[in-house]
Amino acid sequence: MAEKNPAEDIRKIKSARKMKEIMTNYYIEAKTALNTGKQVAWITSGGPVEPLIAMDVIPVYPENHGAMIGANKMGGELCRKAEEMGYSNDLCSYARSDISCAPINGGPIGGLPKPDMLICCNNICGTVLKWYEAQSRFFQAPLFILDTPFCHTQFTEEARQYVLRQIEEYILFLEQVCRKKMDQDRMKEVGKLSVSGQRLWQAVLDTAINKPSPLSAFDAFFHLALIVTLRGTQQAVDYYTGLLAEMQERITAGIGAVENEKYRLLWDNLPVWYKTKWLADKFAAADACLVADTYTSAWCGALKYIDENNFLESMAEGYSRIYLNIGIDEMAREVVQMIDKYSIDGLVMHSNRSCKPYSFGQLDIQRIIREERGLPSLMIEADMVDERYFSESQVATRIDAFMEIVKERKSCMP
Ligand code: SF4
Numbered sequence: 001m002a003e004k005n006p007a008e009d010i011r012k013i014k015s016a017r018k019m020k021e022i023m024t025n026y027y028i029e030a031k032t033a034l035n036t037g038k039q040v041a042w043i044t045s046g047g048p049v050e051p052l053i054a055m056d057v058i059p060v061y062p063e064n065h066g067a068m069i070g071a072n073k074m075g076g077e078l079c080r081k082a083e084e085m086g087y088s089n090d091l092c093s094y095a096r097s098d099i100s101c102a103p104i105n106g107g108p109i110g111g112l113p114k115p116d117m118l119i120c121c122n123n124i125c126g127t128v129l130k131w132y133e134a135q136s137r138f139f140q141a142p143l144f145i146l147d148t149p150f151c152h153t154q155f156t157e158e159a160r161q162y163v164l165r166q167i168e169e170y171i172l173f174l175e176q177v178c179r180k181k182m183d184q185d186r187m188k189e190v191g192k193l194s195v196s197g198q199r200l201w202q203a204v205l206d207t208a209i210n211k212p213s214p215l216s217a218f219d220a221f222f223h224l225a226l227i228v229t230l231r232g233t234q235q236a237v238d239y240y241t242g243l244l245a246e247m248q249e250r251i252t253a254g255i256g257a258v259e260n261e262k263y264r265l266l267w268d269n270l271p272v273w274y275k276t277k278w279l280a281d282k283f284a285a286a287d288a289c290l291v292a293d294t295y296t297s298a299w300c301g302a303l304k305y306i307d308e309n310n311f312l313e314s315m316a317e318g319y320s321r322i323y324l325n326i327g328i329d330e331m332a333r334e335v336v337q338m339i340d341k342y343s344i345d346g347l348v349m350h351s352n353r354s355c356k357p358y359s360f361g362q363l364d365i366q367r368i369i370r371e372e373r374g375l376p377s378l379m380i381e382a383d384m385v386d387e388r389y390f391s392e393s394q395v396a397t398r399i400d401a402f403m404e405i406v407k408e409r410k411s412c413m414p
Contacts, residue, residue, distance in 0.1 A: 010255055013219055015243045022239060023225055030058045031113045039116040039178060042135065044128045045228055046298075047121035047146065048170070048319050050194050050311065053232040054187040055174050057116075061229055062135075065112050066094035066385055069101070070273025072108040075385035081106075093354040093385035095131040102138055115141045117177045119170075123148040123325045125357045144173045148320040152327035155305075155317050163316035191311025194232040195303070200240035201227045202300040207247040208291040208342055212256025213264070214247045217290035218280040219257060221271045227299045258289040263406050264343055267293035268335070268365070269350035269358045270384040275392075282396065286403040292342040294335060298323040301334070328361040332368040339373055346406040347377035354383050376409060378402035 033040045041052050045063040052059045069075050075097055081104075082096035083089050089096075097107070105111030118141055120132035129145065136143035146166050149159045171182055204223070207214050215223075223243060230236040250256075265283065267290045272279060283290060302322050307314040323331065338344065347369055349362050366377045378398060383389040 011257065011259070013215065013223070013243075013246065015239070015246050016222065018239065018242065019223060019225065022230075022235065026229060027109055030060050031109070033058055033113055040113050041117045041119050042112070042115040042132070043119040044121050044124060044132070046124040046319065046322055046324070047119050048167070048315055050190045050232040050315070051171055051174055051182070051187065052119070054190045055178050055180070055182060057174070057178065058113075059119075059229065060112055060115065062098040062112065062131075063094050064225060064229055065101070065107060065109075066097055067271075067273050068109065069097045069107050070385035070387075071276070073274045073387060074107060075274065075383075076388045078106060079386045079388070090353075092125070092127045092131070093383055095127055097385055099131070099134060102135065115139055117141055117173075118143045119146070120144070121146040121148060121319065123319055123322050125324065125355070127356075142173070142177060144170055146170060146319075148325060150327075151321050151325055151330075153330060155321055159320065160316050163320055164313065167312060167316060187312065190232040191315075192308050193234060193237055194311065195306055195308035197227055197231050197233075197236040197240060198300040198303050198306075200237065200244055202297075202303065204240055204244050204247055205292065205297055205300070206341075207244070207251060210251045211264075211343070212254070212258065212261035213289050213291040213342075214250035214255060214257060216257035216280060217267045217293040217296065218271070218276050220293060220296040221276060224296045224299065231299070256289065257291075258284045258287065260287045261289045262287040263345045263403070263410060264289055264291045265346050265348050265406075266290070266335070266338055266342065266344045267295070267348050267350070268362065269352045270295055270355055272350060272380070272382045272390065273384055274387045275382070275390060278392070282399055283403075286399070286407075288346075288403060288406070290348065292338050292344065294323060294331075294338070297338070324357050328364045329368075331361060332365045332372075335365055335369060336372055339369065339375065344375065345410055346375055346402065348402075349377060349379050350384075351379050351381045352384050353381070353389055354385065376402065376405045 039057045041057045041059055043059045045061055049059045075093055078097040078100045079093050081100035087096055101107045101111050118132050118136050120128050122129055132143055226236045226239050265288050302318040305321055306318040352359050369375050380395050
C-alpha cells in the first residue's frame with residue numbers, strides 16, 4: 001500500500017466532504033420528489049433559478065449531470081449512443097449525454113428525475129433551445145424559454161424591457177404549472193440569498209489573489225456545484241461562508257493548493273471533466289497553479305448589475321450580461337482584469353469542441369492578451385465530457401513546451 005503523504009493531506013480542502021453530502025442529499029430529494037409531492041424543473045446552467053426556489057420547485061441541471069457523467073468517464077459511451085440515435089457528433093456533449101441518458105436512466109446516478117417543467121435560457125448558447133425542445137417532447141413536460149438578447153457591449157433600455165416582459169411571463173408560467181401564486185416576500189428573500197451566495201463565491205475565488213493561492217481552478221470546478229444548483233438558498237450561503245473561512249485559515253497557515261507555487265496561470269473555458277486530476281497533477285509537477293478561471297467566475301460575474309433590493313427587475317440585466325452572452329472585446333477585457341487581479345503568468349485555453357460560444361473567440365482573446373499583457377498562452381484541444389477527443393500524450397507535450405516558455409519569461413522578469 002502506498003504511504004500517505006502528510007503534505008498532501010494538509011492540502012486537501014476539508015469542506016469537500018460537506019459539499020459531497022449536500023449534493024448527495026440534493027439529488028436524493030430531487031429523485032424522490034414524486035413521493036414528497038414536490039415538483040422538479042430542469043433548468044439551463046445560466047437560467048434564473050431564483051423564481052423556482054421561491055415557488056418551492058426543485059431545480060435540476062442537466063449540465064451539472066453532464067459534468068458528473070464526464071467526471072465518471074461515462075461521456076464517450078453516452079455520446080456514442082446519442083450519435084446512434086441520430087444526433088451529430090458536433091452537438092454539445094452535455095446535450096448528447098443527457099439525451100441518450102433519458103430513455104435508459106443511464107449515467108452515474110441512474111438518470112435525472114422526470115421534469116414537471118423545463119426552463120431554458122439562451123444566455124449561454126443556442127444549443128440549449130433545441131436540446132430542451134427535444135427533452136420537452138420526450139417527457140411531455142411544458143417548456144418555458146427565456147430569450148436574452150446578445151449584449152455586444154451594452155444593455156439597451158429596449159433589451160431591458162424585452163427581458164422584463166419575459167420575466168413576468170416566466171412567473172405566470174410557474175404559477176400555472178405549480179397552481180399557486182408566487183409569494184412576493186419569499187421571492188425578495190430568495191433574491192437576497194442569491195446575491196449573498198454570489199458575493200461569498202466571489203470572495204472564495206478572490207482568496208486566490210494570495211500567494212500561494214489556497215485553492216486552484218480545479219478546486220473551484222468542484223466547489224462551484226452549489227452556486228449553480230442551490231443559488232438562492234440559505235444552504236448555499238452557509239456552505240460558502242464555511243468554505244471562505246477555510247480558505248482564510250489556509251492563507252494564515254500558508255497552505256497553498258500547489259506545494260511549491262512559482263507560476264500562476266489562468267484557465268479559460270469549461271473543465272475537461274474526466275482529466276481534472278491528471279491536469280492538476282501535471283501543472284503542479286511544473287510548480288504551476290491555475291489560480292483563476294473564466295468559467296467558475298461566471299456565476300458571480302454579473303453581480304455588478306444586480307440590485308439585491310430589486311432583484312426581479314435587475315435580474316433582466318444580470319442574466320443577460322453574463323460571460324457567454326457578451327462580445328469578444330468585452331470577454332477579453334474581463335480576462336485582462338483577471339490577469340491583473342490574480343497576477344497571472346500565462347493563459348491556458350481549453351479549445352472545447354463541444355462549446356462553440358466559448359471556443360470560437362479564443363484566438364482573438366489570445367491575440368488581445370498577447371498585445372496588451374505580453375503573456376504566453378497554451379491551447380489544449382479537447383472536449384469537456386467526451387473523452388474520445390482527448391490525447392494525453394499530445395496535451396502533455398504541449399504543457400511541457402508551454403511551461404518552458406512561462407519559466408523562461410518569468411526568469412527574465414525583474
Ligand atoms: S454548448 Fe456550451 S454553453 Fe451550450 S450547453 Fe453546451 S457547454 Fe453549455
